[in-house]
Amino acid sequence: MIEWVHPGVILILGALLIPFLKGRIKQLYLLALPVAAFIAVVSASQGVHGVVHFLNHGLVFGRVDRLSLVFGYIFTIMAFIGIVYGLHVKRDGEYMAGLLYAGSSLGVVFAGDFFTLFVFWEGMAFSSLFLIWLKGDKASDAAGFRYVMVHTVGGVVLLGGIILYYINTGGIGFNAIENSGLAFYMILIGFLVNAAVPPFHAWLADAYPEGTIMGSVFLCAFTTKTAVYVLLRGFAGTELLIWMGVIMTLYGVFYAVLENDVRKLLSYHIISQVGYMVAGVGIGTEMALNGATAHAFAHILYKALLFMGMGSVILMTGKRKLTDLGGLYKTMPITMILYMIGALSISAFPLFSGFVSKSMVISAAEESHIGWAVLLLTLASVGTFLSVGLKLPYYAFFGKDSGIRAEEPPVNMLIGMGLAAFLCVAIGVYPSLLYDVLPFHVEYHPYTAQHLATALGLLLFTGLGFFLLLKRLTPEPAITTDLDWFYRMGGRLFLRLANRPIAAADGFVGELYNNMILGPAKRMACFCYVFDIGVIDGIVNLTAWLTTAAAWLSHKFDIYVVDGIVNSAATLTSCSSGVWRRMQTGYLQNYALVFILGVLIIAGSILFG
Amino acid sequence: MNSINWLADPRNGRFLKVVYLIALLVVFAADFFVHRHHATFIWDAIPGFGAVYGFVSCVLMIIVFKFVGHVWLMKKEDYYD
Structure with a gap:
């Protein structure tokens, strides 16, 4: 009997077999992988598993406790929903990147030491990059490069912090980190980059709208929520995070009011919603940590639902800007209803999941007597309903008729959205489903008359403001510069x-x-x-x-x-x-004559000379 | 899906407006009658605070955020091209 199977490893190794399968068998296999991972999470007993000795250190692959289990549940559920939604996709690369990404996220969640955590952390960054690049146009190429550039820098800062931490403490175990100066802040910044906390947030709203239809659904779930998990584990009660979280909630709301691109608007509301979780980590009481965990759980479901809804709209209409959309309710009513369930959940309407999770964080701030945080977090929920619950659906599904008569998306996409919508409502109606798996045992009752009256007043009167100023909020064909301007x-x-x-x-x-x-x-x-x-x-x-x-x-x-x-x-x-x-x-005689002549000449010369 | 078409039909707009206004009144009034089991902050004791806070902050957000966007941050779509 194998004592423990790492759910992340099931997805990572399983993803490698995808290219060898075809047709129905491949689809069944794709659905079976997250189911197997979910079963591995459910059947894991609490404790420390998968310890590997490496260079005199124990690398812990499987630290299973209540905190890692909650994230294990939701990540495997989310991987399943994402696969169902993307089952019509033809490219193996998208499934592989998606499952490697989800598997690496599970690797981070169950990592008990910094080294293991860092390896999976980088695995997430690089596998998720392909969910952006596979969209395959110029904008996604460029956004992908910026995405991986920011995450590489973040990863290097994190690694630097880990090394300093090791030098300071002599251990690599990942637990609550004591503030010991530089190492503390470097690890924190590494985590904050992935949590998209301003000023480290611009990558998110830059890259997520450029992912593939299925890719963005995966993207919106894992990176920021693993960051919330590691913050919960390492930085609970760091007061700085209350400030950062509260600013974050409003920062996202601000940009969403101005935004015209549907998925970019939703991306800014990831930043806003993660702000509640970061603030919860900062408050640091058991109630606040429960609230941050619960909100991460609920957020993954409703944000995926919203991204799936808008992904369907983009797939079926080919348009991504509110100024090009309008009047879609006539031909896409099911998509609209499912989107609205996500919108009501993120807006914290009673009977929807946000109502039972977001209010835990605000109540924790109340219990800790941080009045300004309560008021500003409430202000951010007004802005959330305004942009995601009113502006976006109004101008996409109603508003001025764009003349587009797009059909409903393929049935697998509707089923994926239906699953997420079902869970959003189930958690809203029956909050114990979620409360029972939270890391701490805290009594909390969201459905009090006072809470209901305040929440409904807040939301319905936000609607009044919206309808009175409808003209002023009309989306404009413009882009809004953010801090990515600098790079x-x-x-x-x-x-x-x-x-x-x-x-x-x-x-x-x-x-x-x-x-x-x-x-x-x-x-x-x-x-x-x-x-x-x-x-x-x-x-x-x-x-x-x-x-x-x-x-x-x-x-x-x-x-x-x-x-x-x-x-x-x-x-x-x-x-x-x-x-x-x-x-x-x-x-x-001739000779004698010559001889005599000679003699005569000689004698003559002697005698007469 | 007839109900959605019915909701979107402009002829029913007047009826929907009346229903919405009644809902606003009911919710606002209800806040005066709920039992307040705890009031940590001063605004917890004010009936109708949620409604007023929601309305005022919604209006201010639309006006102020759009203003900041127009004078500073919003650019033409081809700004980065």
């Missing part, structure tokens, strides 16, 4: 500024190269050429020419002088021999 425009400014020195430096180096190396080299080559032509060739040619001339001369000398001498000697010899030959008469 979108800042990046451009940086490039422009950087370009100038870089271009100048490039020019300078080029010039230097020209002047110092290329120019001299050219001149050297020129010189060599001239030297070669003039001097070397000159010498060679001169030598050749001289040789030729000398050869010609010696030839002439040979012909005329040497041959001349030889010939003339021969001629002379032959001429003289002719003469001499005639002198050799062979007659003695």
Whole structure:
């Protein structure tokens, strides 16, 4: 008997087999994976499981307690709903990314030490990136890059904090973190980036509207809620978080009032809703922590429902802006009703899930006598109903008829939405379903006459304000700049500024190269050429020419002088021999005459000389 | 789905308005009669506070947020292109 099976590992390993399956079998397999993971969570006994010894440390893969179990339940339920909703999708990549992402989130939830947590944390960032990139247009490419850039920075800060924490304490166990200076704040910032707490929030509203139809449904559930989980685990009672959470609730509300893109509006309301959870963590009483947990649980369901509703609208109409939509109630009534169940849940209407979870956080603030937080959190719920419960459905489903006659989405999408809607109502009507699994045992009764009267007054009169100022709230074809402006425009400014020195430096180096190396080299080559032509060739040619001339001369000398001498000697010899030959008469009297003549000449010269 | 078409029919608008106003009155009045088992803050003791707070903050939010958006943060759709 295996003692414990990691539900996240079921999804992660299971996702790898998806490309090998086809048709109905694949669909059944896809549905079976989250069911198996859910069973693994339900059957897990509390305690520490899956300890792996690594470099002298025990890595804890399975810390199972009441807090991790609640998140385990909702994450596996959510993975199932998301798969049902996306069952018509043809691309394996979307299922794989979605399940790897959900599996990594479960990995974070059950991690008992910082090292394991960090590995799954990064796994979430990179698997979720593909839920954005798979949409496959220019906007999603760019948004995906910005998304992963922010999460990489957040991850590095978290890792830095973890290392400092290890140096300070000598342990890597992940429990409540004592404020020990830098390590505390670095880990906190790493967590706050994923919780989308301003000023670290801009990635969320930037990236989530650019995901695929199914991808955004997964995205809206896991990243921020794992961040809430780790904050609950490590930073309960950090007072700074009350402030940050309250500001967050209003920050999201503010942008949602101005927003025209339907999924971006909903994204700003993730920021707003996570604010209640962050504030709950900050208050830190058992009631507040229960409230934050309950609200995370309820939020995953109704926010997924809202994203599924608007995903259906975008899929069937091809439009994503409120200014392009209107009058859809005629042909998409089921989608509208299911969306409205999500809208009433997030707005905390009685009998819907938000009513029983959000009020726990506000009641906790009340019990802790933090009056300003109570008033501002209530203000944010007014804004929530205004944008998600009134403005968005009014201008998408009613309002000015856009002439679009889109049909209802495929039946699997309606079933996915129906499951989430059913759970939203079930929790609202029968809150014990949720309260029984919360980490602490706290008595809380949401359905008191006072609470009902206040909540209904608040919501119905918000509606009055909306209808009186309907014209002023008409969506406008515009975008609203948020803090991502700094890295979108800042990046451009940086490039422009950087370009100038870089271009100048490039020019300078080029010039230097020209002047110092290329120019001299050219001149050297020129010189060599001239030297070669003039001097070397000159010498060679001169030598050749001289040789030729000398050869010609010696030839002439040979012909005329040497041959001349030889010939003339021969001629002379032959001429003289002719003469001499005639002198050799062979007659003695001739010789004697010559002899006597000679003697006479000699004697004459002696006598008369 | 006839009920939705009925709700959206402009001919029934007047009837719906009357129903909505009655609901507002009932809810506002009911707050005067509920038993207040605890009143932590001063506003918990004021009947109808929720209604007034909801209405006033809704109106202020629409006016102030839209104003800030128009003068500062809202840009043309091709701003980042």
